[in-house]
Amino acid sequence: MSHSSGRDWTVHPPFLYPDYKSTVYRAPSKPLIPLKHRLGELSGPVYGEEVVRLHDNDLTKNAAVNGEPLGQRIIVAGRVTDELGRPIPLTLIEIWQANAAGRYLHKTDQHPAPLDPNFFGGGRCLTDEEGYYKFYTIKPGAYPWGNHANAWRPNHIHFSLFGRNISNRLVTQMYFPGDPLLDFDPVFKSVPEAARHLLISRFNMDFTEEAFALGYEFNIVLRATPFE
Amino acid sequence: MPRLPQTPSQTVGPYFAYGLTSQQYGYPFPSLNDGMMIDDSIEGERITIRGRVFDGLEESIPDAMIELWQADARGQYLQTGLGRQLLFGRQGTGSLESREFVFQTIKPGSSAGQAPVIHVSVFMRGQLSHSYTRIYFAEEVALNSRDEVLLSVPPERRSTLLVGRSVIHGMPVYHFDIHMQGEKETVFFDV
Numbered sequence A: 001m002s003h004s005s006g007r008d009w010t011v012h013p014p015f016l017y018p019d020y021k022s023t024v025y026r027a028p029s030k031p032l033i034p035l036k037h038r039l040g041e042l043s044g045p046v047y048g049e050e051v052v053r054l055h056d057n058d059l060t061k062n063a064a065v066n067g068e069p070l071g072q073r074i075i076v077a078g079r080v081t082d083e084l085g086r087p088i089p090l091t092l093i094e095i096w097q098a099n100a101a102g103r104y105l106h107k108t109d110q111h112p113a114p115l116d117p118n119f120f121g122g123g124r125c126l127t128d129e130e131g132y133y134k135f136y137t138i139k140p141g142a143y144p145w146g147n148h149a150n151a152w153r154p155n156h157i158h159f160s161l162f163g164r165n166i167s168n169r170l171v172t173q174m175y176f177p178g179d180p181l182l183d184f185d186p187v188f189k190s191v192p193e194a195a196r197h198l199l200i201s202r203f204n205m206d207f208t209e210e211a212f213a214l215g216y217e218f219n220i221v222l223r224a225t226p227f228e
Numbered sequence B: 001m002p003r004l005p006q007t008p009s010q011t012v013g014p015y016f017a018y019g020l021t022s023q024q025y026g027y028p029f030p031s032l033n034d035g036m037m038i039d040d041s042i043e044g045e046r047i048t049i050r051g052r053v054f055d056g057l058e059e060s061i062p063d064a065m066i067e068l069w070q071a072d073a074r075g076q077y078l079q080t081g082l083g084r085q086l087l088f089g090r091q092g093t094g095s096l097e098s099r100e101f102v103f104q105t106i107k108p109g110s111s112a113g114q115a116p117v118i119h120v121s122v123f124m125r126g127q128l129s130h131s132y133t134r135i136y137f138a139e140e141v142a143l144n145s146r147d148e149v150l151l152s153v154p155p156e157r158r159s160t161l162l163v164g165r166s167v168i169h170g171m172p173v174y175h176f177d178i179h180m181q182g183e184k185e186t187v188f189f190d191v
Helices: A180-184 A193-199 B016-020 B141-145 B155-161
Strands: A073-082 A092-097 A122-126 A132-138 A143-145 A151-153 A156-162 A170-175 A214-217 A220-222 B046-051 B064-070 B088-092 B101-106 B117-124 B131-137 B165-168 B171-175
Touching (some): A156 B016
Antiparallel strands (some): A092 A122, B064 B088
16 A cells, blocks of 8 residues: 555644633544555545646636626636645635625624625636646635734635545635735744745736736645546 | 645635625625535435534634535546536535534445545634545444445544434434544544
8 A cells, every 4th residue: 555645744734722712612632543555545536637627726707797806806726735845626615705995795794894796706717638727716815813913814715625535625815925924823933934835825927918917826735636 | 847845825814705605694795616516407315414623622613614526326526517516515514603614515335346425624713734534424334334444444533534323303424523623633644
């Protein structure tokens, strides 16, 4: 049996991070039990290209009702590889985010910022044969949350990835370069300091489409998976 | 070749509901997976798995997301790469007043001599890295008694992974509650 590598706890946040208050009663308190990967951990959901519809990766179009969503149009693109740099094709990437005003289309989001009738804020795509993906969207706004006094989440996009086995499953958040709120955000700062830059996308002029949208590059590394 | 660092995990937050479980929560975006893990092509005994997730104050959590992955009745893990993935399910705990997750599936078979098992991934607001646990079937006494993973768990904690069978309206139902902390804390694995 080939091996996939474990979670590298020098980059991943701990379960308990008291500055992020809701971890206090939700973090497992007993040590994790080590588990050698077997067939079940080395397999997981895999999707065919036919599950992705036209515009599923274009959040500026996939919920348009009577016009375009408001805000700064951006491209978020990059590559999904494993730790050895091998591309992971057909990785399902699902994203969700706030609109340009910092409001989520979610029943419990009570932040009094406007909803955008032409923006849903969710999308998905599959990586291509070389591991590349691309989304079109709107730059999400910052929004307040109740963690502590005057708490604001930095601009971010939520990512969920299935890299062909359940052991390299990843849910994360992508941030934007130069965001002053990063220094005050306990969710971002829960990541060990040396690894935080891995969650900040890079402005990439080559990804920018002339007279249309700004380009941000966000490459994602999943745990090494066995050769098939 | 130097190893690239893994991309760090971050919390799924409270708003996964419309992004990852849209249909379950009534949002207008079709979901690739929900609580129905099978279709007519899948053979095996139909079962229901349901339960709740509890925090350290013994309150049921209304914004957790559970994913199940399992083998078919012959113990094979099906990765077809065609269309929708079967024998995989995803449910949030916020759409029912009871705060339960509910999955319709089949009882998995034994894979490579191991006890039948369902692999569980647990995500929630307040969890920065997700958790892995496993569901074992209490009636599989013989296979459970020699399952390497189950035997690696301290004996007094094994019961947190075992589900008992009950029959409701003729349908086998298994209850699996997940306790994040405390006396009844569920066993979580470093997968």
